Amino acid sequence: MVRKVxxxxxxxxxxxxxxxxxxxxxxxxxxxLGELGAEVELEVIEARDHGHDLVNNLLVGYPxxxxxxxxxxxxxxxxxxxxxxxxxxxxxxxxxxxxxxLDDEALAGKPVLIGATGGxxxxxxxxxxxxxxxxxxxxxxVVPTGVFAGPEDWAAGEATxxxxxxxxxxxxxxxxREIVLRxxxxxxxxxxxxxxxxxxxxxx
Amino acid sequence: MQIGIFGVxxxxxxxxxxxxxxxxxxxxxxxEYAQRAxxxxxxxxxxxxxxxxxxxxxxxxxxxxYVAARTSRIQLSTSTTLITTNDPxxxxxxxxxxxxxxxxxxxxxxxxxxxxPVYPWFGxxxxxxxxxxxxxxxxxxxxxxxxVVDWEGKFRTPLQGFTATPRxxxxxxxxxxxxxxxxxxxxxxxxxxxxxxxxxxLFWPKRHVRQMVGLYRRRFEHYGHxxxxxAYVGLAAQLFVRKNSQDAIRDFRPYYDGSAAYGGGPSLxxxxxxxxxxxxxxxxxxxxxxxxxxxxxxxxxxxLFNVDGIGIxxxxxxxxxxxxxxxxxxxxxxxxxxxxxxxPDAPTHQxxxxxxxxx
Numbered sequence: 236m237v238r239k240v241x242x243x244x245x246x247x248x249x250x251x252x253x254x255x256x257x258x259x260x261x262x263x264x265x266x267x268l269g270e271l272g273a274e275v276e277l278e279v280i281e282a283r284d285h286g287h288d289l290v291n292n293l294l295v296g297y298p299x300x301x302x303x304x305x306x307x308x309x310x311x312x313x314x315x316x317x318x319x320x321x322x323x324x325x326x327x328x329x330x331x332x333x334x335x336x337l338d339d340e341a342l343a344g345k346p347v348l349i350g351a352t353g354g355x356x357x358x359x360x361x362x363x364x365x366x367x368x369x370x371x372x373x374x375x376x377v378v379p380t381g382v383f384a385g386p387e388d389w390a391a392g393e394a395t396x397x398x399x400x401x402x403x404x405x406x407x408x409x410x411x412r413e414i415v416l417r418x419x420x421x422x423x424x425x426x427x428x429x430x431x432x433x434x435x436x437x438x439x
Numbered sequence: 440m441q442i443g444i445f446g447v448x449x450x451x452x453x454x455x456x457x458x459x460x461x462x463x464x465x466x467x468x469x470x471e472y473a474q475r476a477x478x479x480x481x482x483x484x485x486x487x488x489x490x491x492x493x494x495x496x497x498x499x500x501x502x503x504x505y506v507a508a509r510t511s512r513i514q515l516s517t518s519t520t521l522i523t524t525n526d527p528x529x530x531x532x533x534x535x536x537x538x539x540x541x542x543x544x545x546x547x548x549x550x551x552x553x554x555x556p557v558y559p560w561f562g563x564x565x566x567x568x569x570x571x572x573x574x575x576x577x578x579x580x581x582x583x584x585x586x587v588v589d590w591e592g593k594f595r596t597p598l599q600g601f602t603a604t605p606r607x608x609x610x611x612x613x614x615x616x617x618x619x620x621x622x623x624x625x626x627x628x629x630x631x632x633x634x635x636x637x638x639x640x641l642f643w644p645k646r647h648v649r650q651m652v653g654l655y656r657r658r659f660e661h662y663g664h665x666x667x668x669x670a671y672v673g674l675a676a677q678l679f680v681r682k683n684s685q686d687a688i689r690d691f692r693p694y695y696d697g698s699a700a701y702g703g704g705p706s707l708x709x710x711x712x713x714x715x716x717x718x719x720x721x722x723x724x725x726x727x728x729x730x731x732x733x734x735x736x737x738x739x740x741x742x743l744f745n746v747d748g749i750g751i752x753x754x755x756x757x758x759x760x761x762x763x764x765x766x767x768x769x770x771x772x773x774x775x776x777x778x779x780x781x782x783p784d785a786p787t788h789q790x791x792x793x794x795x796x797x798x
Binding site for chain 1: 569570573574577593623624626627628630631642643644646647650651653654658662700701703704705709710713
């Protein structure tokens, strides 16, 4: 069965350590899903590529055709890997803008793996204090392990208590398991099946 | 095909000259636009309802009653009437009164409102928006159609032995359009009753307009009011026209860039491509409006143009209306070409009265 995994990376620089972490997470998730017998269709979305469209969407209330297609693919994904750099003790503004223009229901019940990067390990609480509540609000199923990568993680080997690679593997296993537990996401055309009027009239 | 103008009555300073707009000035100006629209042969004048600055039309039937006295032919409508926060009893009475004064030249477009706080200001909850639109309209229909109404619902004081006065002119309630940009429930409501559906395609990309209108048409047929292509569809557009297109774009751009709705967002060119913003020469406007049939999912009944607001000077608006009068003549002729005979026109008091007599 083909499973669609979308990676959202809100890194701003090239090369981006956020994208580096996102790619490591994606590769691990693809591998774990493969071990569970699933084929994977992977798409990486760089929030930066849609920066102007995101602002325009917030200002006029509807997405450009291109952004709309991207948002649709996030909603249609079986799993999401969301990674952001830490800015002022939280996800960056670009990341939040992307989340803000998603449909209210886009992430409901969807397995999500959260990741973040930061200039110091002291930012690592951004995962549980900022990202996890955000995705809980959107009723996503956030896997227990989030992955934070600070400068020291990129040089930490086996000697370290819990090296980055092991956290990545554990998070990827959790996401892959959650994905295969669920039926593939079916896209619903809201124009296809309106609520019948008798039901509206009854106040249901 | 009905062609007309609509506005929301915003009071905005001119971003080019800096000239300050006043409520009083705008109210008088809008009345003048209605008269000019009639003079140049347009079919409809519609005004919105708002209860917060920078908008002035809080009291649409007062304004339309005044317009009714100064015109004789043009259809008077709303864009929109707040079916959520108004008492349906008051809507029933106000518009029946207007019908009598205007000799039947009245219809309404129902909407839910543009600002969150309007609901609590009128003792309602925005989370009940759809529920209010459904229940209030169901009551409104009964008040216009039954002489004595006993009623109990979720949102309003019950009624026992109530008669809304005056009764609708000739016993024929005004035709109702339901306006919605993205709520499929409202398209469903319009279809259920066999009412009209108006899509304000100014603020939603046109690729979605067709889907919403298509839903309304399918459900109109489902509920037995006729074939899908006999449903009543209306569309909007924002118009700025000059003899040649460069002048139109040059003159309109500062108003676009300076407006609360568009400023700082997508460029004039992008919005023109994605929505019903029409800025150009008469020929370009005509060509684009004729293509709207694609978004109306077929031939349609009503096309309204917004020509005022966002600080556009009074004289320029009058010029726009004059130009639109000429454009409308071409549009009517072109829209008639190949239009199947079974596609109806928009209902009017006369047509509704005639079909009531047949029944």
